[in-house]
Amino acid sequence: MAHSNLTITAFVKLGNFLRTFCELIDKNTISDHLNDKWVSSFKSEIERAHHYNGWFTDENCTHAFKEWGKVLSKENIEAWLSNYDLSTNNEKVVALILAGNIPLVGFHDLLCVLITGNKALVKLSSNDQKLIPLLIDFLIDIEPSLKDKVIFTKEKLDHYDAVIATGSNNTARYFEYYFGKKPNIIRKNRNSVAVLSGKESQEELTALGEDIFRYFGLGCRSVSKIYLPKEYNIDTFFKAMFPYNNIINHHKYANNYDYNKAVYLMSEFKILDNGFLILKEEESFGSPIASLFYEYYEDESTLKEKLKDNKENLQCIISSGFVEDEISFGNTQKPMLNDYADGIDTIAFLLNTSKN
Structure with a gap:
């Protein structure tokens, strides 16, 4: 549980940094803070992002950072995790195959794996190769014990206990063929x-x-x-x-x-x-x-x-007053920590999956 508290603290500090960073952008005062290595690194990565992926504009990358800054507060994280007993987790290696259609789209899966005390074996999307490793570098700087908890790989996935894979309806069939024998969450088009x-x-x-x-x-x-x-x-x-x-x-x-x-x-x-x-x-x-x-x-x-x-x-x-689980206008890209993709509770999945 001690490690879990350290991990939570690291994510809270990441949230604090992202809020400060986005405020500097909004106030147009970021150039006064470039002597801070992380402000400089995040600014450089945002500027470079659209060279790797033309859809990743400055505005959209900043929006993704801003929304993560809002949800990664101590109060939000503790309220989210209060629904689970993290002490029941057996540390395991979870393979993550991340999407890259929008900036940081796979970060929630990574957060869930780390905050439950598991290890992540991560295959990044070719469309989002830079932003997630930047956030992980920041977290490791805050909490060095996380260094052993995340492995990025481009090789064939091996030696893992569970899989969370996100892709299209076509890749889902491929995922089910290769990963079907392991505990898994396989996401399709929605x-x-x-x-x-x-x-x-x-x-x-x-x-x-x-x-x-x-x-x-x-x-x-x-x-x-x-x-x-x-x-x-x-x-x-x-x-x-x-x-x-x-x-x-x-x-x-x-x-x-x-x-x-x-x-x-x-x-x-x-x-x-x-x-x-x-x-x-x-x-x-x-x-x-x-x-x-x-x-x-x-x-x-x-x-x-x-x-x-x-x-x-x-x-x-x-909609407005049409269905029970509706989202109000303007809020689809402002998900909360418990807004799980496809409605599958990732934390519950991780806690209920045993190490092989």
């Missing part, structure tokens, strides 16, 4: 949807834009489809999205917008378009980048049943 009632305020709709455009819509928590009541005035929605129009100035996003628009037009699909977002009426959930699917509904109870039937395909439902 999407998030928003349900509009037509009674939303302008502020709520504009906040929904954050759920659609943050990280260019690349996250499983990003809204890729909206449900609209019959006779909904789509101009109301487009007007609320206007503050996000600068997104079209990002070249990778613009390329996707141009490509998808051309494909839709050549296929003679009926689309709605505001110059930076394409709306297409479609039953499926996963819209391409720069596109948003929409579907009309007439009956709320039928839609609730439909969403319930598709629970396995959905990460978040964004």
Whole structure:
């Protein structure tokens, strides 16, 4: 338990640093603090991130750091862990295959493994090779005992007791074949949807834009489809999205917008378009980048049943007073520590898995 307390303290200090670091960025005073090695390192890594991955803009990397800074407080961590008995853990090696679609997307898994007193054997995504190792370096600097707890590898995974792997529906089949004999959590594609009632305020709709455009819509928590009541005035929605129009100035996003628009037009699909977002009426959930699917509904109870039937395909439902576990507009990319991917409690999984 002593080690657990040291690990918690290290994560709390990381949270303190991230909050301070993001405040310096917000106040534009970071250049006055570059003699601090960690401020300098984090600033350099943010600046370099988009050279390795064009989607990892300064703004999106800073947003990821800011959200982690908010949740990694002593109060939040203790409240989260109060639901578990960490003393029951048997130390084991947990292989982590991380996604890299948005900055730091795999950090929650790493946090869960370390804070329960286990070791992490980590295979990073080629899309996010730099940011997570930076956070681990910071933690090891605070708490040197963590040095033996994290191994990054590019080799074939070997000598582990459990696996947490995140990927697409295709890679999930591969994961199940290779890791099925070990205790595992294998995550597949999921999407998030928003349900509009037509009674939303302008502020709520504009906040929904954050759920659609943050990280260019690349996250499983990003809204890729909206449900609209019959006779909904789509101009109301487009007007609320206007503050996000600068997104079209990002070249990778613009390329996707141009490509998808051309494909839709050549296929003679009926689309709605505001110059930076394409709306297409479609039953499926996963819209391409720069596109948003929409579907009309007439009956709320039928839609609730439909969403319930598709629970396995959905990460978040964004609405106001529509379903029990809904997320309010603008908050999909602000998950709390107990917001587990796919609704699978990672801490419980780790505590209930024995060392082989």
